[in-house]
Amino acid sequence: MILRKLENIITQNLFRKKVIVILGARQTGKTTLLKKIMAQNDNCIWINGDEYDIQERFKNATSTQLNALIGNHRLVIIDEAQRLENIGLALKLLHDNYPEIQIIATGSSAFELLNKTNEPLTGRKLEYQLFPISFEEMIVSNTQLIEKRHLNTRLVFGSYPEVINNEGGEIEVLKFLADSYLFKDILMLDTIKKPEKLIKLLQALAFQIGSEISYNEIGNLIGLDSKTVENYINLLEKAFVVFKLNSFNRNLRNELKLSKKIYFYDNGIRNALISNFQMAEARQDIGALFENYLISERMKFNHYNKRYSNRYFWRTKDQQEIDYIEEIDGKLYAFEFKWNFNKKATISKTFTNAYPNSETRIITRDNYENFLS
Template sequence: MYPRYSELHVKEALSDTPVVFIMGPRQTGKTTLVKTLMDEMGAEQWTYITLDDQAQFEIAQADPVGFIRNLPATRIALDEVQRLPELFVSIKQAVDEQRTPGRFLLTGSANALLLPRLSDSLAGRMESVRLMTLSECEIQGQQPTFLSKLLNREAPSTQSIRVREHILNRLVTGCFPEPLQRASERRSQAWYQQYLSTLVQRDIRDLTHIDHPDLMGKLLKLTAFYAGKLVNLTELGGKLGLDRLTIKKYMALLEQLFLVEQLPAWHSNEYKRLVKTPKLHSVDTGLMCAVRGLNRDRLLKQPGDFGLLLETFVYNELRKQAVWVDEPLSFYHYRDKDKVEVDVIIENAMGDCFAIEVKAAATLSAKDFTGLKRFQSVAADRFKIGILLYDGDHTTAFGDNLYAVPLGALWA
């Protein structure tokens, strides 16, 4: 079993918060983490219930209030709670009557806090922890240091160099636990196809009524082609014959299921020549490759696709590592009206900015730093360090607080 570095954050939350909600895509190991925690904390203290059990689901659906009130006087682990968001109101009532730290440990394969049926909030009573697909740090068994160094304005370094072959395999296999353990690329992609079929046939229909369920699979495939690009809802809708409002609603469903993310554009009141359109990213490159029919050989022949997948991989890795950092971080991309861009901008609560550009090449020139230099000029004093990740050998300075860093440093 792979280590999950979010486990510590869940334990800390259970020590002082009545409700802890572990949320993330299906099949990322939420249930495994919950059962591991139950064993470590004493299984006799816990009652485990999953709403994937149809009998339990129907009982809870018939009487949400009675279901929660009649639970045993133990800690409760409630799995796949997004299937019945009405339970959140009853959980809130139970917590208000008896505010015990760690009383409820919930998991959800959809962001239940965004569901329209959720009529009340657990604000101030609940802490949420994202559990996404495996980080490369977790797969390698390495403690993450990249973000901590970056936030300390240090240029990361690594002994892991020339990682192109490794990256190619990771992009195609992805970071879900199950396909990582399969014997071949073909078997990994078969898993993804079944995963997608389940999502479209069941999970999306569980969330809300949609008029064109058959189009959700097509939309998911389209998002894989748009990953790493600016979001154009009108264009997406046009390809499916849907108006802008409908396509916006369907995209929101994919985001609720943690399948895609929209990365907002960085903005500044002082600089007006900025593009405000968000970028689209898939939560896993293996999923993208399966949807698009991309394998290792095809990626070698299609460098443009390889570059976009690599950008998505790096973005996802940074987002996963941000969960383990002890300060809130916001993520953006930068693009101005001259089409100069930077792949990822990380901003802390103080407004300090840390910029990351991704290049698939092993050699670099000063031109590759154009985006970072432009952002450095626009952000002015808020800019702290700029990193260009590349498939090279050395961490090298390319100017004032600008560095080229080998890709392997991301998980070293």
Template sequence: MLRQIIAEALGSGADPKSILYASIDAPVYSRMPLEKFLSFLPDAKETGIIIFDEIQYLPDWEVHLKDLVDSYPNIKFIASGSAAAALRLKSRESGAGRFSEFMLPPLTFYEFLLFSGVDEQLIEVDSRSDRPVYSAREISVLNERFIDYLNYGGYPEAVLNQEVRESAEQFIRNDIIDKVLLKDLPSLYGINDITELNRLFSVLAYNAGNEVNLESISKSSGITKPTIKRYIEYLESAFLIIKLTTVDDNCRTLQRERNFKVYLNNPSMRAALFAPVKTTETDKIGHLAESAIISQWQHAIAFRQLRYARWRNEGEVDVVYLSGADGRPDWVGEIKWSDRIADHFAEETRSILTLIQKHKSIRSAFFTTKTTSSVTELDGRPVAVTPSALYCYTVGRNVTSQLSMIAFPELATKVSAA
């Protein structure tokens, strides 16, 4: 992407002598002050583009970069790095008002199919309305590709490089997970017991998509609850996990957070830690599908408004979207890898119905399956029943196109127009 920025600048007529790219992890640049790089561009003092890649390898980089931004206001400085937690922490400490922060989430399922060159073969687009509607040409084939996505598809290198794809687990484990767990987080936060952090992440990754209880994790891992809380914050800041908080059937956040859900920022990490999921492992696919769909929403600003609902009498709804200043529920959904709803609709949608009846603000709902699809109603509100793979694709395509957080926004339109 950095090279694409350079290519676009050159294509727009920028002087090649006013552009500099430097990878700070190169030994020749070890501990070199950032300002010294300007000596390589004597004509760029008035205008130019300077890109520092892997900037976290320079001690106190944020101080150096802040000084450059202040001293050379006409130069565009771009800094990137793989240590996401370090970049976020340091940029917010020293770059307030000066730095614009961009987070690059994993590939969406839509991008995975696009990069694989099979998007048009698998997806049919109906563009007759204001918002495109997507359907699977053959759901069984789309499901196969979805499982590929769960196993390795979140990383561009694995999608585009056959050699990396053949050893995807090793690439993801060694180049990404271990680098963050064993190097970035310990150096940033002063973590002494790396084994303990690694053990906790393995427990969370194995149970991704399940509800997590601090008490039970503490007992099973032997790690104290305060330490677990602190480590979870670290893992979130490093974009390894996503934490979803709970609301009750009144859609109010519980005062004491005992339970929450943890998802993998990229579902492919589970395959790297344990083993690739197989088509016959329905339960595992179900939890990973939930992680995958939740991770698609990372591309949307409104991602922070997502919750899950749980209340007494075993009521639970996987996704609750809260909107507005008052935090009222706007839409809800259940994520499954099963077609059981076709014969047990009332039983499968019982919890969704409870929320819909209790909150008139809920405009629509969704329920994902393995292969079946339909559009129905609950208490006068439309419900989209659709395969998880297609829903994941639609969410990913909508949010990357900045259309909507809802995979099927036309359902909400029907309600508000009624």
């Protein structure tokens, strides 16, 4: 059992008169995490939002009807809460009328769950995200040395719990996740008119990690208009499949201002979409995989350790670039990622001259652990 960073965070915030909302893609371990928390507490009830009879009971439910469902239980866990109609109002009624109850609601679609709970739960909730297993979590379980030995495996197969726990069966698990499970919530949305185009979009994004993207060019490639491409990508972000980095610009006239890159939360899902599980040593895209891994893992590290930052990449029209920038309390931290030891790594002098107070680092296979833990 791998200890999740979120376990202690949630445990410390139980029974503080706040609804706890946990977001994250399906199969990241929300159910396992909450069953462990449930085992450590008495008088609990588990409610599954995917079940039809539960969905019916939440329709237009009053506080009295909800209390009858919950009974005398003090810890109430509502799994896949986004599937329940009026869930925001239901949680508000329970929180306001029965403050002694601790409610934990989980969801694999931020688009649906946050839309339904943001207004009713204003000032009443604590919100967290559960990612695929992080490097920091793995070194607690494995030690840093052992986890570093698994770098090539993580770059290809990613870090979903079931993938890590099925050594030798990673491909089968990832194909199942990518083909039939991970996009379940998105494909059920009425706004997805052409599901086959969504898969083509994901494949196009998978081939372009680490590169600037154009919604118009991708749309022409797969047969969608640029606005639909943008809408689909926004939904994929809300379902925790991909995330965006925007370009950073402040001082220079030739800095790119409206460019963006798309990365995947998990390398394994990216590789499953293009059916490429070739091992790291022989891959042509290894630099892009290393970059995607580092940025996604850094996101996990920052989230779990409450390091709040703005995230960017930087590039000029004459191809000067920085892979990744964080802005924390007005200070810039710039990082250049290098997989290939044979290529000399440098930080752009154009950048350091324009932003002389920034801190810069080069991240390689030798020192990446300090970037992620």
